[in-house]
Amino acid sequence: MKEKLRNILLERSDDISRDWQERIAKLVPEWSEETLKSFMQEMMTALYIYLLDQKLQAAMRHIHQILNDYFPAASEGATILINSFLLNRYILLAKMTEQGESALNSLEVFGFLNDLYNPLVVAVFEQYHVTNQPLMLPEQFSSSCITNLNALEFAGVGFFVLDRDATIIYWSRGVEKIHNLKANKVVGRNLFEHNPEWRHQTLLESAILSALQNGEGKELTDIKMRINKEKFIFNILIAALFDARGLPVGCSILIHDVTQQKSQETQLYRYEQYFENILNDAADAIILLNENHRIIMWNLAAEHLFGYSEEEVFGKDLSLLLHNTQHSLDEMGQMDQMVIDKGFVRNQRMRMLARDGRNVLVEITRTVLRNKRNDFIGSSVILRDITQQEQLRQQVIQSEKLSAVGTLAAGIAHEVGTPLTSISSLAQILQMKVENQEFKDKLSLIQQSIDRISRTVRTLVDFSRPLTEKVEDIYLNNVIEHVVRILKYDKRLKHQEIIVELEPSIPLVRASFDQILQVFINICLNAADAMEGHKDGRLLIKTWSNSRLVCASITDNGSGIAKRDISHIFEPFFTTKKDGKGTGLGLWVSYNIITSFSGDIKVESIEGSGTTFTLSLPIHLK
Incomplete structure (x- = not known):
């Protein structure tokens, strides 16, 4: 100066x-x-x-x-x-x-x-x-x-x-x-x-x-x-005045009336508190970005959804929350430009990544922020977590598929069963009349194929009907012990290790013994197919319980399930096995049985390393 x-x-x-x-x-x-x-x-x-x-x-x-x-x-x-x-x-x-x-x-x-x-x-x-x-x-x-x-x-x-x-x-x-x-x-x-x-x-x-x-x-x-009689608030600066000898001869006093400023600060503080409460009480994640698309505000819902605190993300780009793929980066870049050009983006779906590696599906609404001169100064971002909503939607779709199959099952059984009976009868008559051994062998193959089709149709019909099996209190460990005795006779598991870890004090569940037995057999035989060719195959069956559920897991170290296939494995007729080795109905049937008793099946798999199916059934409270 x-x-x-x-x-x-x-x-x-x-x-x-x-x-x-x-x-x-x-x-x-x-x-x-x-x-x-x-x-x-x-x-x-x-x-x-x-x-x-x-x-x-x-x-x-x-x-x-x-x-x-x-x-x-x-x-x-x-x-x-x-x-x-x-x-x-x-x-x-x-x-x-x-x-x-x-x-x-x-x-x-x-x-x-x-x-x-x-x-x-x-x-x-x-x-x-x-x-x-x-x-x-x-x-x-x-x-x-x-x-x-x-x-x-x-x-x-x-x-x-x-x-x-x-x-x-x-x-x-x-x-x-x-x-x-x-x-x-x-x-x-x-x-x-x-x-x-x-x-x-x-x-x-x-x-x-x-x-x-x-x-x-x-x-x-x-x-x-x-x-x-009027109240004021002042900031006051007092400065001494000195003569040539350095002795004080007076003072100057500068006063600044800050009454209105203090009132405005108090009012502004209240507004800030209201604004902060609204932001932090919001169920949706709310983020503010500056003109360079960097984070300058991050509410509690965003912190809970993604696992980052506001201090950790302040000044960072929103790409911090994206999968590290070119597609995700391009999608965000297009959204940035659309916000600037159009002024808003409404309910656009995007998969994002939480701090702990969770995939989070969100609906994004972004709105442009401009100053009085209409300059772009940033944007507001509202992220609604629809991960669970999407899971429920997929379950509804799955249920609708199963319902459609059940409706068609009786008609399919009739339309397929009647011709199969005729073909089977004719094949048996021809087997008795022909002398040529080659023809007899081929007719035998025809008969085997007919039997396989018949089993598929019977299975489809059985599980499209209302359950008529006896429902009773069962001890899940007894079911598993019975399963293990049956599996010992299957040639696919003859040279594989079967380990059983059962918690002895698990409560009873309300279900059908035979149907739960079939679920375990279906999953264990799938595990046997996955471990085929493995010299050190291992099948681990465990049980445990908590305050609400009795749980069991079946883990193998086989070939695993490809990530793209996991969402389809409970669909009817979906199979990854070679032709003639699977009908694609085993897991669909198992899913229906468990859910009919208010239970649940979940699957975790790493391709090339193995798979774990976890079954849970509610504890029966008498």
Whole structure:
């Protein structure tokens, strides 16, 4: 700021001199233009000695000469000189804030110039015993200065000066507005005697007296004061004024009325609390992005959904939540551009990635954010987790498929069963009549194929009918022990290891023993097929329970299930086995049996490593 002042003084001295002369002319209207011009040259010299060379004593010697040359009485001339310097201060304020007219900038410059001029003004005042008359303020300023001073007054800023006895010697228009008292009513009076509201502030009175007596300045904030029965809140800056010997001779006091600001801050704080509560109570994840699509706000729902805290994601790109694939990045890039071009994106589905690796399916709604100039400044993002909703939808689709198969099953059995019976009968007759062994072998193959088709049709019909099996309390460990005895005779598991880990104290469940037995056999035989060709195949069957469910798992270390196939394995007629080795109905049947008893089947598989089926049935409470 000092460098800026120096440049203005050197580069714009003619402008400063001209503006200053116009204003001083109103202080001494009786002077001729020639006298005024000569006076201005001397004043500019004194001012530049003080401001540029920073030589107060040299400037005072020049001022003494000016007083002798132009005024009959030094005290009268000193008053005009002090007013002239104050005028010059406002001229420089205008010059220094022409390109920055904010109240904050003006206040900083005003404080800087005030501190700069105070030693000179105090020195003139003390040396020539100026009478306590109101120091005159300029009636007109440049448009820039008027704008800045209006901004200061609008902001409730006032400034006054006290001498060593706390007598008011300067009272600005800003203070006039705050106290509703004109300068000519208060200048020359003691601050505390004439303004009791200042005396009642113990902390404030102590700070002012400390500045006057000890030269210690102080800044006080949030000082509450009642003026004319109206409540105010002030920030107050007290600065001591010193003479050439460094002794305190007075103080300047800058007061800023922050009543409205504090009220607005309180109201803003309430709005912020409301806004924060709304955001954090929202069920959907809400994110704000800046103009570079980086995260600047992240609510609690987003934290719970993705597992990241706001501190961890602040300033990060939204791609943090995407799968590391080109498709995902391209999809997000297209969405970014659509938001800018169109202004919004509604209910677009996207798969995202949580911190723990979970896949999260969300519906995204993004809306553009623009400022008053219609510049793009960011976007709001609302993410609704529809992972569970999608799972339920898939279950409904699965149920509809199963329902359709059940409806068609009886018709299929009739349409297929009748021709099969005829074909089977004819094949048996031909086998009895032909002598050629080759024909007999081929007819035998036909008969085997017919039997396989018949079994498939019977299975389909059996599980499309309402369950008629006996439902009773069963001990799941007994079912598994029975399954293991049967599996020992299957050639596919003859050389594989079967491990059983059964929790002995599991509760009873309500189900059909034979149907649950069939479920375990179906899954175990599938495991046997998956381990075919493995020399170290292992089948592990476990049971356990919790407060609501009895659970069992069947784990193999076979070939596993491809990720693309897992969502289809419970569909009817879906199989990954070679032709002739599977009907695609085993898991579909098992799924129907377990769900008919209010249970559930889940599968986890790693292709090439093995598969685990987990069955759960509700505990039967008698």
